[in-house]
Amino acid sequence: MVSFWKLRQSPNFRFAMLTLPGALFLLIFLVLPLISILIFSFWRTESYQLIADWNIENYKTILGQKTYLTFMWRSLVMAVSVSLVCLIYAYPVAYLVAKRGGRYRLILVLLTAAPFFTGIILRVTAMQQILGPIGLLNMALQTFGFEPIQILMYSNVASAIGLVYLWIPFMVLAIYLSLLNFNFELLEVAYVNGAKPWRAFLEITWPLNWIGTAIGIVLVFIPTFAAFVTPRFLGGVNGALYGNILEHQFGATGTWALGSAMGVVLFFICLIFIMIIWRTINLQRSGYTGEEF
């Protein structure tokens, strides 16, 4: 018993015990599936059967055929533009709530997450009801004798609108949480020292809240890059993205090995994106003092 007591005092043991549940969870639900996907991606599918015949044909297909690269490019453009639109829209919202929300700011932030009260399919369908050919918007236009807006019907623009709508709460939340810890008095210092409001924003607010903003961008970029439900409902026949093709491999065509390889590629693209964002974060330049965390 004495030795067990001593063991409990050991910092290494305590660290191990504290991290064990989380580590186990990650191992079972993240690392193992990832490894299996990685293994499958070097196999081959034949008649809906996975065959352990090691090869790199799947990667040759994805990285060599123009079709796959096109879809990858489309998804990338989609992810970048959706992240950008979310950012431009979410920053003022988060700023206003953090600065002027007063005692209502928690409720205001939770309200931006109100769409989460329902499922994703329902939300995307709701968007379809608004943007589609027989949707609210175009029906109304037609009723009053106008032409329907073609670009909103089953197009990548429609998908983008839907994706912005889906992921904007993440961006608002990430920026809002960052601004909560931001000392707005620093802006007064900037003003007194001759900075106009926009200059103060660029010099002070933006760099000091870049970590939160970067987290928001990552949280929007990754699900957008992998999106398949939204483009299927809102994008129509010509609106398919990388995610749709990927999903296709596990469904209709049953080419699991190719699908796995597509998943691995997706994983690495996201990883590279996170690395790029991470490189922009300099803790000291973000005002990290080494005390607060």
Add this chain to the structure above:
Amino acid sequence: MSAALPHHLTSLQLRDIAMTEPALKLEQVEKSFDKVRAVDKVSLEVNTGEFFSLLGPSGSGKTTLLRIIAGLETPGNGTVHIGGRDVTRLPPYARGIGMVFQDFLLFPHKIVADNIIFPLKMQRLPEDKQKEQLNWILSLVRMEGYEDRYPHQLSGGQKQRVALARGLVSRPDILLLDEPLANLDLELRKEMEVEMRRFQAELDIPFIYVTHNQEEALTLSSRMAVMHNGKFEQVGAKLDLYNNPKTRFVAAFLGSPNYIQGQIKRMEGTIAILDWRGLDLRIPAPANATSGDKIDYFLKHERILIQSLRESEPAKGENRFEGTLRDIIFKGQHSAYFVVLENGEELVVNAATEMPSLKIRHAVEVGWLPEAGDAFLKEED
């Protein structure tokens, strides 16, 4: 002058001197928050080269007034002129002021050099000029060699020096300081008090210094205003305020004096005889006072003579009382003597520490001339 001034700024300074306008002029400035008058019809002129303190307890409106001068608050009424220019409606960034804040408020993501040149960068000064100014101010505040540090790598005193450097680097028309020493420990505060007087004297920029600490205000400033409930109680040279308080509040506030309450028994010309819980006390009669009036009399600790019994004869008209020495608190060069008088009232006396004839629990004598204290008619609260 320890450091050479860059030429173009010297000429700016010459322009300022050439102008006869006061560096700062406030006229009937008012500001209310909801229904509370934070600043109530304040007028003030501060000249180039002055070290002016705004002294007041918290909630007296001094910080609000400073923020109005800075442009961080808009006055409800009245005008603000800086260097002869009406800036009442101008935003803070167009006012050409410097400001030092209570929590230093350095930009945590910028190194010392970038913090200091921030105002110059905003003015789009050429980079070589920025560099020149930076080196000049770094030597003035004695922070050479710290250019590349981040604020969190500095001590409190160093942060304060950087904050002052940032406020002064562009040689503003006026420097506003909001309790800049409140977050420093005593030793550092004393050191920075000396330094700030030096900066002010060398640069000849008017300093407007807000503080609730009267010692700071009395040490640093040439002139000062005591503020209370949004109004100026008294404005003037610091010694004048200390020696001749014009209002009851100033008398009670400056020097934290002994507070004596009583009722006038009779008048003897300019002297009133006060009934102080059974003792007859001679005080200078306040204007319009008659017998029966209730009086507040404030007597500063250092204006009381303390000695052993019958060590000297009282001067003509002097108040002289016997009492018991209850305690002595050693404060260095001087000590505080607590004397309980026959009427049960206690007086605090500040006197030299070396007084071997005075022993605790022994009888002592205290004495002072009526004019040593300041008498006011009691205000009905």
